[in-house]
Amino acid sequence: MLKGKIVARTGRPREFDRQKALDAAVMLFWAQGYEPTSLNQLKESMGNISPASFYAAFGSKEALFREVVARYLDVYGQTTSSLRDRSLPPREAVETALTRSACMQTEPVHPPGCLIVMGASNCTPQNRHIDEILRSQRAADRKAIEECVSRAVASGELSQATNVKALSTPFSSFLMGIPTEVRDGATKETLLAAIATLMTLWDLHKRPNS
Amino acid sequence: MLKGKIVARTGRPREFDRQKALDAAVMLFWAQGYEPTSLNQLKESMGNISPASFYAAFGSKEALFREVVARYLDVYGQTTSSLRDRSLPPREAVETALTRSACMQTEPVHPPGCLIVMGASNCTPQNRHIDEILRSQRAADRKAIEECVSRAVASGELSQATNVKALSTPFSSFLMGIPTEVRDGATKETLLAAIATLMTLWDLHKRPNS
């Protein structure tokens, strides 16, 4: 009776691969954003499935987008997870997050840029709540960068006089700027060199005798 | 016969203020971006003018957007003009551009963020050329920042060993990140403090004996 990962259940089996369909939706939303991506495009990218199949599988465009964001965070959005890894030295946590973001966003196997930053940047008033889904993610990364700086001040690595927000904002604003740079053609090498430059800001704030 | 600025011409006079209508369109495109802004919204913001009046005055949505971009650059987009002012010391040119951008974008009298960076960030494939209008402006600012760094290297202010792209990209990426930060609630004070921090990168690359 064991059928591996497939959970036996009643009813006619689905004829398309839901996971592959979801991944196709990730690519579309990533490339175009929420509103410009139409149901027709989505259904087509899922193998020309019917509207009935689409709504049965995903509920609505908005519900699909929420799933897409979760999937994106799982597969691609781990670039900033170092920010939340307390076992890493704070400076390394920040540099790793920036580096991995730059590398991921410039990979040629998927759309350039970042779904979390650009996915709903153009919205009609009635869809503003869609951007809220992404905004909370951006806020989390921003806060995590701040906490890395705070940790370094607390540990004595950075000077007690450090203005936490004034030092963390250049890193977060740079992070939010990467997607636009990448979409406009910035290469991985350019970004990595820029990150190396940027990280010297951190070193400038080190406690004199550390 | 002199009628001031009004050019006498035949035909029934327009009943709405074209300039005010254009400014209303600037605000809409700025807040929502190109595609989500509908003709209905535009006409409504122009005083409930008819479609006939709209098309007679502006030609099409795309033609209006091009006028809107030109108007935006005129009124709000001068924040980065210092980058092209050869009479300014390069460091001051860069710092001024960042500072003025941060101040402008956080003004509460208009939508937050920047039309040039966010105005067409979500586009269907058939409207990709709309973002090209904005992309060329972003490229111009990026190049201007690079030239400021180059000028400073040439003048001896910055070390000959300076990697121009590695030093200019943190500034441009920060600039491209400001709109997202502002939309997410960053204050002018936070951004100005971040800019002060960021500019120390420049000083780090100064020629030792200068």
Added chain:
DNA sequence: GCAATTCGAGACTAGATGATACATAAGTAA
């Protein structure tokens, strides 16, 4: 006064949008 010109109100077009209804197909459980 009259022609030429321009504008405005509103009806209208074709096509796209996200989403639903309904009958049928294909599987499981008893």
Added chain:
DNA sequence: TTACTTATGTATCATCTAGTCTCGAATTGC
């Protein structure tokens, strides 16, 4: 076999989209 469950194909929905057309109104030049 029968009941139940779920998926699919097709037709369709109301609404919105950018854009046109017709026709009457308001102005200027002569």
